[in-house]
Amino acid sequence: MKRVTLLAEVQQDVCRGCKVCEKVCPVYAISVTDRKANVKADACRGCTNCESRCPFHAIKMVKREEPFTIGVDVSKYDSGKIRELCEKAHLNPEQVICYCVGVRAEEVAAAILGGAKTPDEISSLTGIRTGCTIECIQPLLRLVEAAGIELKRDESGWQWYGVTPTAWTLPEDVVQKYNKRGFYFEEDKELLDRVVHTNPEGEETK
């Protein structure tokens, strides 16, 4: 859930139509036509990526006159299915996966169960990846993948490139080779599994 208070605003006289803003917007709220960037106000989630990467400083963030809140009501979805999807992605439903906005795994799972199929759709609905836009991309991709949805990267943009290794995919030889150099791979995997399998009552179920 996110309170959207900001809106990207393009200074048309400064914009040169370079399209960097298009490539970094996690929700495709800005696009360039006729060599000028334009923002779809309803779609902008106020992350500031376009403002922060515009090479010409043509975009500024302004306060919305009418802030609004986005989010998915988790209670409308089967909690068993939410847990099943989260556990498949090695996440606890209650765990926070977006540190800036505070979105939890269950909300993303609910968005997917509700029909969202792409990372940008999920960001638009929940607000995940509209703060720093950096740290939550992997759990987001993991949940989409766990739902059996094929991830298709937009080759024309830089929104995201692909899924990466997890504690559950590390090659055994790597684990053995480096565990004496301070990398606690197995112990951390065990810790993450404990988190994943803690139920709403706070009991560890595995």
Next chain:
Amino acid sequence: MNYTEMMHQPIKPILPKPSQYGIDPSLVKTRVSEMPGMVSLYLRELFPDLPPVLLPGGPDAIQNVRKAAEESLMKVDMSMIKPEHSVNVLASHHGFTLFGGEPYAELLKAIKDVVEKRTGCKDIRLRAGVGMRFRETEEYIKRYGLDTYYNGKAIGVAPIDEGIPIETEIGTLYGIKKVYDADWIIHAHHTDVREVHFHRQVDKAVKPFGMSYARCETRSTYHQNLGPRAANFTARAIFESKFVQSKFAFAAFLNCGPHGVIGADCDNDLYALNDRATFVGCQLYGKIMTLFGEVDKCIAVLDFPCPVPYVFSAGVIYANFTGANTDLYDMESPLPPYTWYTEAFYRKNGQPLLEDTPPMNPAIKMCVHNYAWTGYPSEFFSKNIPTVVVGEEQGKLFDTDSMNIGYMDYAVTARSTEQAMQFAYNVTGTDKVVIFDGAMGGMNVSESLAKLLIDKAPEVSERVDNVLLPKWLKQRGVDISILNKNK
């Protein structure tokens, strides 16, 4: 030495700096170190075995840093760089927050000059990575004249910029394309420990390859996919890739301690340098960290131009002080009181998912946020530690930061520094104050806290040397005899 001899006039804190991430410096009316009852402690008086420093020092301190950098740079092999080649000098934002920023900027200038002189190469560029404030290093590049120094070839790079896949032994990770768009890369960093809660002083010298030089996918791997003590392997995986090894020329580090710049350390072997950095990080910083763990109750003051978790006192960042109730270096403890993995594992009811999660440092009775920046998700701090923010302008700034929409939901505002401190004294009942204001060479604290720290320092020093340091180094596979050989 007695209390009086060891308590000095407060050290002048780092000045507020103009930035899009902080309030206008003119709005910072009072620094807490100027208030009654504050003193400074010099770190070399608390821990006499800390090595001498080049900076802070006299008027020639920066020139001495420059000289040390040049001398160290003369010792590395640069024969792989030919006059017709291109070289990217890779920097990270954090270096510019150390000791006023000039020492790191001077290192970057020295690298360019020495490489040019020794190799004849003219196409030398600066690529400066960031944390989460994508314009941050652009600001530093301008502030320290690096754009001019690098002949207009200095840019800030961000984790959402165009990426490049890097094949590693654990799978595909992603770097920032502009970091690697040269024939050679030079890794320009420092030994300051900063985020011990994240990297746990494991491969700290390698970390930027998985962070400030990396795309968001890689950084997310670090902070979400591997676990709190395995995270930094993302950096090693990238560094060891054939792609990065084919471009790596050498590393040039500012050798820092909690009390200042000790010298420069350049090496073609990053792992040898890493072992030395591990020793510095564990021994020198470990003593201050452990001493902070002895504080029983206090008011923590944020008064430094950088985001909430990164304000400094005696080389220790506030984020680490919030974990000073535990031993952050001890690898047997999986979750520090604050790290992103810990934050992730708090339930909706505010309680941790795992019962054995340590709480945020209970010694911090209140946080007075006199001056600190936005640009880093900080709601977890105001949610778990009573926080008073000075001035409505700061509160408003946080309300417009996409990473901190909720920070002021939990903090209260005071109109002035004086009122904020009075409120903190009244409510907490303690007059022990530690100020995170970047005071160089020492720390600004209240007299009452100074007495406690003076009393505890000798025992802490002995404990670190004899008990903790051997354990910490063993946990990291660092052999002290190799370190001695490398000196």
